[in-house]
Amino acid sequence: xxxxxxxxxxxxxREQNLIMLTMISVCLALLILLSSSILSxxxxxxxxLKKAKQDFEYVKNGADRLIGFALASSLKDQPNEIxxxxxxxxxxxxxxxxxxxxxxxxxxxxxxxxxxxxIIVFINQVNGKIGLNIRSLDYVNSNKVGSVTVEFEMVN
Amino acid sequence: MKNYFIHIDNDFAKAEVFSYGDSISxxxxxxxxxxxxxxxxxxxxxxxxxxxxxxxxxxxxxxxxESEEQFEARFFSEHEDxxxxxxxxNRLIFSEENNLALVVEKSIIDPLNDLLNQIGCxxxxxxxxxxxxxxxxxxxxxxxxxxxxxxxxxSGFCAKKESFNDYLDLVTKERKNFKPIFMAFxxxxxxxxxxxxxxxxxxxxxxxxFLTAHSKKSNLPSMFExxxxxxxxxxxxxxxxxxxxxxxxxxxxxxxxxxxNIALMQSYKKSYEEKxxxxxxxxxxxxxRIVNSRAQMDQLxxxxxxxxxxxxxxxxxxxxxxxxxxxIASSNIDFDNSNVTLEFDRMSSMKYSIIDNLIEQSNTRVxxxxxxxxxxxxxxxxxxxxxxx
Numbered sequence: 422x423x424x425x426x427x428x429x430x431x432x433x434x435r436e437q438n439l440i441m442l443t444m445i446s447v448c449l450a451l452l453i454l455l456s457s458s459i460l461s462x463x464x465x466x467x468x469x470l471k472k473a474k475q476d477f478e479y480v481k482n483g484a485d486r487l488i489g490f491a492l493a494s495s496l497k498d499q500p501n502e503i504x505x506x507x508x509x510x511x512x513x514x515x516x517x518x519x520x521x522x523x524x525x526x527x528x529x530x531x532x533x534x535x536x537x538x539x540i541i542v543f544i545n546q547v548n549g550k551i552g553l554n555i556r557s558l559d560y561v562n563s564n565k566v567g568s569v570t571v572e573f574e575m576v577n
Numbered sequence: 578m579k580n581y582f583i584h585i586d587n588d589f590a591k592a593e594v595f596s597y598g599d600s601i602s603x604x605x606x607x608x609x610x611x612x613x614x615x616x617x618x619x620x621x622x623x624x625x626x627x628x629x630x631x632x633x634x635x636x637x638x639x640x641x642x643e644s645e646e647q648f649e650a651r652f653f654s655e656h657e658d659x660x661x662x663x664x665x666x667n668r669l670i671f672s673e674e675n676n677l678a679l680v681v682e683k684s685i686i687d688p689l690n691d692l693l694n695q696i697g698c699x700x701x702x703x704x705x706x707x708x709x710x711x712x713x714x715x716x717x718x719x720x721x722x723x724x725x726x727x728x729x730x731x732s733g734f735c736a737k738k739e740s741f742n743d744y745l746d747l748v749t750k751e752r753k754n755f756k757p758i759f760m761a762f763x764x765x766x767x768x769x770x771x772x773x774x775x776x777x778x779x780x781x782x783x784x785x786x787f788l789t790a791h792s793k794k795s796n797l798p799s800m801f802e803x804x805x806x807x808x809x810x811x812x813x814x815x816x817x818x819x820x821x822x823x824x825x826x827x828x829x830x831x832x833x834x835x836x837x838n839i840a841l842m843q844s845y846k847k848s849y850e851e852k853x854x855x856x857x858x859x860x861x862x863x864x865x866r867i868v869n870s871r872a873q874m875d876q877l878x879x880x881x882x883x884x885x886x887x888x889x890x891x892x893x894x895x896x897x898x899x900x901x902x903x904x905i906a907s908s909n910i911d912f913d914n915s916n917v918t919l920e921f922d923r924m925s926s927m928k929y930s931i932i933d934n935l936i937e938q939s940n941t942r943v944x945x946x947x948x949x950x951x952x953x954x955x956x957x958x959x960x961x962x963x964x965x966x
Contacts (some may be wrong), residue, residue: 460835476849477853477856479870479871480857483875483877484856484859486878558909560908560910
């Protein structure tokens with residue numbers, strides 16, 4: 422077996438310095454190589470993650486549209502069912518005095534609110550459960566009572 | 578900073594350690610060589626004395642045009658016969674100022690250097706006779722059962738008590754007018770020097786004199802060779818076990834955390850890909866694999882009329898929160914055109930300025946402004962276009 426200690430001791434001071442310098446250079450080079458590799462892998466992984474997330478969001482958005490379309494299509498000729506679902510949403514969110522009416526390809530929902538957030542929740546839930554998209558929103562503030570009319574677009 | 582004097586004994590097994598601080602001094606006799614470290618504080622000055630008989634001290638002069646290598650070669654060729662062992666197994670230390678060459682066997686000095694490199698101090702190794710060296714005077718010190726001689730020419734030697742008389746005869750023959758000053762302490766017998774001057778000294782006084790004489794830059798040739806040593810470095814930096822553990826954790830973290838970060842990002846990426854795949858399988862249970870998710874989803878969306886299924890614009894919904902529409906008489910949001918119409922009915926100037934500031938800070942553009950200020954009350958309509966972001 423090679424006795425490295427003996428080999429080292431047999432070297433002159435100059436040779437020992439040269440060997441040490443070489444070893445330090447090799448270690449530094451390895452460190453730089455390792456750091457560079459880690460940095461490159463980090464960038465690559467970050468880009469891959471960003472792309473995977475964007476793809477997921479795009480696909481989810483598309484899927485929501487497909488599901489919404491399917492829901493809206495299935496409920497197109499069932500105004501009573503739509504009314505029932507909207508009443509259910511209204512009662513779950515404490516919306517007052519809800520009225521639902523239909524006019525060709527439009528559906529109108531009128532109700533009173535205590536809080537602005539109630540409108541956002543209502544629109545989201547209608548979109549999620551019936552697949553209808555909002556077209557416009559009217560808000561009238563009368564004696565601190567908010568009256569809201571939301572216009573939804575029906576699927577042809 | 579503490580100063581330590583370490584006297585190595587004849588058989589290189591024990592040492593005597595003297596410590597001198599600002600006010601406290603201590604003495605550890607017959608300390609094992611491996612125990613020296615425990616009696617010496619790091620970052621102190623340690624002067625180590627080797628018995629002079631372990632070192633050959635030769636008066637020698639280096640020529641001005643001579644390199645160190647040339648001098649070493651010449652020196653060893655001139656004194657090869659004086660050396661007991663092979664030339665290569667000896668180390669030469671030369672002081673140009675004192676014209677003094679010290680030759681010591683590597684088998685003695687190397688292990689000592691290794692040991693002393695572990696204590697994390699500023700170490701100097703000298704022959705013991707340096708301690709009682711006097712200018713142009715021969716001196717003799719009786720210490721630890723040996724007689725240490727320092728000669729006026731800067732060289733020195735030491736003899737064991739048993740061989741003292743033989744050595745003295747030899748020296749007296751070689752050196753005319755050899756009348757050393759005998760130094761003794763702790764009641765050491767001075768019988769051999771009855772006819773000469775005797776001087777009662779204490780070892781502590783010699784140590785202090787040595788420190789005073791060489792307090793600044795010592796011109797004495799030290800045999801200590803400083804080398805990198807892990808234990809010595811750790812002691813020098815006063816690293817404790819806890820510090821080492823913390824350092825290890827920090828260094829490991831520096832190496833491991835980037836790898837953990839990569840692994841986490843890969844894991845999140847995989848999770849997104851799995852979720853994307855599960856969306857496709859929910860839409861179509863016969864779906865097998867994703868090649869290009871966007872293109873595949875676009876293909877599915879071709880089946881429906883895109884005008885009828887526009888994605889819900891959450892940005893416009895979020896805008897409801899930004900403007901306090903409950904403070905406004907009425908408002909209309911047209912989601913198709915991303916327009917907001919605000920109707921004001923005698924709104925106070927303070928409330929209007931708040932809303933005006935909010936509108937300015939938000940991502941909107943005023944399309945139409947029919948607001949009128951009547952005695953500090955604002956009435957009329959304002960049409961805003963909401964930005965796409």
